[in-house]
Amino acid sequence: MTKDHNLKVILGEEKYNQIHNSKVLLVGAGGIGCELLKDLVLLGFGEIHVVDLDTIDLSNLNRQFLFRHKDIKQPKSTTAIKAVSGFNFHNSKLVPYQNSIYETDVFPLTWFDSFDLIFNALDNAEARSYINKIGLFLNKTILETGTTGTKGYVQATIPGQSACYDCTFRETPKTFPVCTIRSTPSQPVHCVHWAKNFLFSSLFGEDDDSVEDNSLEGKDASELGTDNQEELQALMKESNELIELKRSIVDESFEDKVIEKIFVKDIENLLKIEELWQQRTKPTPINYTPEYKAEILKITKEQLGTGQKLWTLEQNLSVLISSIRNLQARYSATTPIEFDKDDEDTLDFVVASTNIRSHIFNIPLKSKFDIKSIAGNIIPAVATTNAFIAGFSSLLSLGIFNNPDAFKDTRAIFASEAKDRFLSSGELDHPNPKCSACSVTRGVANIDLSLTFRQLIDALVEKYGYDEEIALSVGSKILYDLDLDDNVEKSFTELKVKYGDHLEILDETDVKGTVELYIETNTDGKITLPELVIPDKPKPVEEKKSEEDEDDDDDLEVFEENDEDELLIVEEKSIVSSVGGKRKLEDAEDNEPKKVKV
Amino acid sequence: MSKEEKYDRQLRLWQSSGQSNLEHSRIVLVSPNLASLELMKNLILPGLGHFTILDSEENVITEEDLSNNFYITEDQLGLSKAEVFASNLNELNLDSTHEVVKIEGTVQDFLASDDLSDKFPWNSYDFIVANWQFPSLIDLVQGLSNTSLIVVNSLSFFGTLRIFQKSYKFIETHSEKMLDLRLLNPWKELTDYSDSIDLEALDLQEHSQIPFLIIQLKAMEEYKRQHGGELPKAYSDRKVYKAIIQGWKKSYDELNFDEALTNSNKIFNPQKVPEDLQKIFDSLEGDFDAKDKYWLLVKALKIFVDSNDGNLPLTGEIPDMDSTTENYMTLKGIYKDKFSKDLTNFEGHLQELNVNEIKFTTDEIVKFIKNSKYLYYSKLSSKLINNVDLFIEDFGSELSEFQSIILSFIMIENYYLQFNTIPSLTDINALLNITKLFLNNKIQITETYEKVLYEILRVEGKELANISSIMGGIGAQELLKLITLQYKPLDDFLVFDGIRSVSERYKIK
Structure with missing residues (x-):
């Protein structure tokens, strides 16, 4: 009996052969990826390419079953493939890549085109959107998956027929006004934000714009959350002093300088602005003396206990001092340190400075465990959910192969422990006509990058019948429009347009719909544009506003217990919103990313 | 190695109390198949305390296993299944301890022996995991105070899961909580605080910093004052109530008043015993x-x-x-x-x-x-569905898709328990006859049933890797609930149809 006998019996000879001769791409070798790779190998897929840039962490081992303790710090892609080789009974060809999926020189569009099917096993919305667009450019089916704790989903994108990944609205992370973070925090999350994005990056991050988020420049009063000039002056001064302070990072006294400035002087300066404290409880700077420090240094690691314990102020100071010493030793101007939740030194620094600031502002302290969750945007994850979600993804793929009715036959799956029957499945949605990704007409252009924009515009006008009122952009950068015609004589290279960019063409006369071209390149002095049928831009329909206020309904919406943690967990929100009932984009315009002119 | 770091992502689901339960749990796996191995994998990874594999010494790895089972490699042909599975499972997480118990003769004979309870220390385990509803195991578990039985199986594109436990007594169900703010029937201290605030006397700055709960409470008092002590009930009453809040707003940007309005429906939710x-x-x-x-x-x-x-x-x-x-x-x-x-x-x-x-x-x-x-x-019931009246009581009198899958599993299970082998297509007529006898003219065999039965018999008891993965995932998730005593557990029978990608739950009466 051959090893394929079982599979042939269950799947039938024909389906087995289709799968055995197929070539598929698996993006991600993490929680879902490991499970999916196992399933695909055991189902006898002919050729499986696996892309993952990451290396293995200790915290992966509770679910990514292809990895062992000895594999920590090894690449996920190659390790996973090595692990499944032991049971590669059907001789699948296995190809690993330790690269970022965005690397267009390694993964050009033609490379993606060589696959019959793409399996997404990703952990972030940005990469999902990217693969989604690739699928739309190539008219290729994607099986998209995601899990959050005990909830998960599988959804197929069949371009032109089903809704795509970007058809569904996703919440963006909550932001806080700068002044809340910098001078008047009232919740632990404000202090975490301050410790991680302001203090840590100012002291150990790159010298340039790494703290842009918290700088005061170019922000209006609503983003700042204040128009108190005195306060703004103080914050400005604070930032400048921090840059000054960073120069002494090699000094032995650095730790004392940091503590004295951040937790004593800066607070004293804030207290001088009386207006801030008329309605608020005043902060209290800490009393940092050499005697006090001597006591702090006596605290041992054992006394700190596990990360679930709440540390005292002194314990936090002791953790802060030891983390500063470690970070000092690691730091050099050429190798700035990035915050990473799995990097103990960076995490300790953020946990301790968060808590010391919370103490000063009369905010409840939090355990290292809880702060890690807020600072690291941690999404809970467990083996079980990944196992059945990956199982579903591979199960649905069987029905998609060579199936002209795949749209009708494929189900979208949502699983949740809270569901009575464990999972619910439904028909695939139709595309959202306002979707910013799949309502766009797509094609591939081949361009010699030494040519100028003028030459492209002429070609576009000639090929598609635009008049000259168009805007061209790549990502968030507008490269050309009527108000920005300085660029027309510049070459693509000068404007930093490169292979793999997505060039968006907007008809400013509002006649034609939006077009996005994937840029491939030549050196033959040519611009080759694809044959496209560009539909007219849909006429805006006046929507009738219902007279009732929306929340006048007798909705039994519940107060969710709102842990501050959740505010920053963007991924979780997006998944929960798709599990719990999807929200369509009400107005695509509102959702369009802001563009800047260059 | 830090356990806390290794288990970080799951501790966020069931906290250290749940983790501690898991690390103290002991499971015995009876004669594993792919689905129950998958289930064990998903428990060992997060840190199960101990597992034992109990199997016949006759069960060795054959050519056929080298197709869908990732716990084995080609060089392990001919070795004891229990040994190989145990050592490969253990490799997933060295925090778990394990043991292999090999028995003489077949598993059925062993389980059918009169002195079953003396032959193995069943009561030292929290859970027994098996693929079939062995009547002797079900009886045995009824006599044990702290041991439950989980039966998980997958055949072809279908799967079933059933839990045998006397009762579920769960406290931490992680239900979506609706905060009990008690604004409809406030207590004295809350009203006193509310009464101590005179909205009209406040300047704009102070006015915009009054917590919205107080605004709602005051508006409720005002409404009652205007309406002879009655609370707003009908939709139109609530509009009047909201208008009171709206009327108090001093400036368009008072966020606290907006919060009071947006959240005003929530306070009408009854807060008494559900x-x-x-x-x-x-x-x-x-x-x-x-x-x-x-x-x-x-x-x-x-x-x-x-x-x-x-x-x-x-x-x-x-x-x-x-x-x-x-x-x-x-x-x-x-x-x-x-x-x-x-x-x-x-x-x-x-x-x-x-x-x-x-x-x-x-x-x-x-x-x-x-x-x-x-x-x-x-x-929970410990009843086996062994006659048509019980079937009708639990699943109804029609053989729809789900019922057909369930009936097929019952028929195949009966055959297996009797002959110690899973029937194949050549046995289809025998199976249809057994089914007719079982149904006793109270339910008619349908085409759907014949199709499902055909589909299962066609594969000769084989499991599809991804269906086993799904059943093992669901089964482990349910076991984790029973172990951590958190979330709402499956109550108590689940059937999965991988052809339509749907599942259904039944409660056995």
């Missing part, structure tokens, strides 16, 4: 056991509710809101004080009931109070 909890109270009569912590807590809760105008103990939590820290802390303090008072009263009732002086920690009691609105209790 139906499911009432049912648990009703079960007290028959099921109360003064030696059982769960029942002591439930009874204390009922006494508390009866003596508090139908209100549950207040959890003391309030939502985030726009307010000065000071106002917020004052309000929070009032809710916390009320929670502490309720806690003290509750503890009093508990102490009175607790004649056996069973030890409760404060943490335990607080956890119970905070979750008291969403407790879960259910009694």
Whole structure:
């Protein structure tokens, strides 16, 4: 009996052969990826390419079953493939890549085109959107998956027929006004934000714009959350002093300088602005003396206990001092340190400075465990959910192969422990006509990058019948429009347009719909544009506003217990919103990313 | 190596209490198949304490296993399955301990022996995992106080899962919580605080920093004053109520008034004992056991509710809101004080009931109070579906897709338990005859049933890797709930149809 006998019996000879001769791409070798790779190998897929840039962490081992303790710090892609080789009974060809999926020189569009099917096993919305667009450019089916704790989903994108990944609205992370973070925090999350994005990056991050988020420049009063000039002056001064302070990072006294400035002087300066404290409880700077420090240094690691314990102020100071010493030793101007939740030194620094600031502002302290969750945007994850979600993804793929009715036959799956029957499945949605990704007409252009924009515009006008009122952009950068015609004589290279960019063409006369071209390149002095049928831009329909206020309904919406943690967990929100009932984009315009002119 | 770091992502689901339960759990796996191996994998990865594989020494790895089973490699042909599986499972996580018990003869013969309970230390395990509903195992578990049986199976594109446990007594169900703010029937301290604030006398700055709960409470008082003490009930009443809040707003950008308006419907949600909890109270009569912590807590809760105008103990939590820290802390303090008072009263009732002086920690009691609105209790059946009347009682009298899958599994199970082999296509007529006998003319065999049966027989008992993965994933998730005593467990039978990608749950009566 051959090893394929079982599979042939269950799947039938024909389906087995289709799968055995197929070539598929698996993006991600993490929680879902490991499970999916196992399933695909055991189902006898002919050729499986696996892309993952990451290396293995200790915290992966509770679910990514292809990895062992000895594999920590090894690449996920190659390790996973090595692990499944032991049971590669059907001789699948296995190809690993330790690269970022965005690397267009390694993964050009033609490379993606060589696959019959793409399996997404990703952990972030940005990469999902990217693969989604690739699928739309190539008219290729994607099986998209995601899990959050005990909830998960599988959804197929069949371009032109089903809704795509970007058809569904996703919440963006909550932001806080700068002044809340910098001078008047009232919740632990404000202090975490301050410790991680302001203090840590100012002291150990790159010298340039790494703290842009918290700088005061170019922000209006609503983003700042204040128009108190005195306060703004103080914050400005604070930032400048921090840059000054960073120069002494090699000094032995650095730790004392940091503590004295951040937790004593800066607070004293804030207290001088009386207006801030008329309605608020005043902060209290800490009393940092050499005697006090001597006591702090006596605290041992054992006394700190596990990360679930709440540390005292002194314990936090002791953790802060030891983390500063470690970070000092690691730091050099050429190798700035990035915050990473799995990097103990960076995490300790953020946990301790968060808590010391919370103490000063009369905010409840939090355990290292809880702060890690807020600072690291941690999404809970467990083996079980990944196992059945990956199982579903591979199960649905069987029905998609060579199936002209795949749209009708494929189900979208949502699983949740809270569901009575464990999972619910439904028909695939139709595309959202306002979707910013799949309502766009797509094609591939081949361009010699030494040519100028003028030459492209002429070609576009000639090929598609635009008049000259168009805007061209790549990502968030507008490269050309009527108000920005300085660029027309510049070459693509000068404007930093490169292979793999997505060039968006907007008809400013509002006649034609939006077009996005994937840029491939030549050196033959040519611009080759694809044959496209560009539909007219849909006429805006006046929507009738219902007279009732929306929340006048007798909705039994519940107060969710709102842990501050959740505010920053963007991924979780997006998944929960798709599990719990999807929200369509009400107005695509509102959702369009802001563009800047260059 | 830090366990806390290794298990970080799951600790966020079931906390250290759940993790500790998992690390102390012991499971025995009887004669594994792919689905139950997948299930074990998903428990060992997160840190199961101990597992034992119990299997016949005759079961060795054959050519056929080298197709869909990732626990084995080609060079392990001919070795004992139990040994290979145990060592490969253990490799997934060295924190778990394991043991292999090989028995002479077949598993069926072993399980059918008269002195089964003496042949293996069953009661030292928390869970037994098997692929078939062996009647002797079900009987055995009925006689054990702390051991449950989980039966998981997958054949072709289908799967089933059933849990045999006497009852579920769950406190932490992780239900979506609706905060109990008690604005419809406030207590004295809350009204006193509200009354101490005179909205009209405040300047704009102070006015915009009054917590929205106070605004809602004041508006409720005002409404009652205008309407002879009546609360707003109908939709139109609520509009009047909202208009009061709207009318008090001094400036368009007072966020606290916006919060009061947006959240105004929520306060009308009834905060008294929900139906499911009432049912648990009703079960007290028959099921109360003064030696059982769960029942002591439930009874204390009922006494508390009866003596508090139908209100549950207040959890003391309030939502985030726009307010000065000071106002917020004052309000929070009032809710916390009320929670502490309720806690003290509750503890009093508990102490009175607790004649056996069973030890409760404060943490335990607080956890119970905070979750008291969403407790879960259910009694489970240990009945085998061995005649058509029972089938009809549990699944109805039609053979739809789900019922056809269930019936096929029952028929194949009967055949397997009798002949120690899974039937194949050549046995289809025999199976159809057995089915007819079983159905006893009370249900007619349908084409759907024949199709499903054909589909399963066609594969000769084989499992598809990804269906086993799904069933193993679901099964492990359910076991984790039983182990951590968190979330709502499957009650108590699940059938999965991988052709249509749907599942259905049944409660066996």
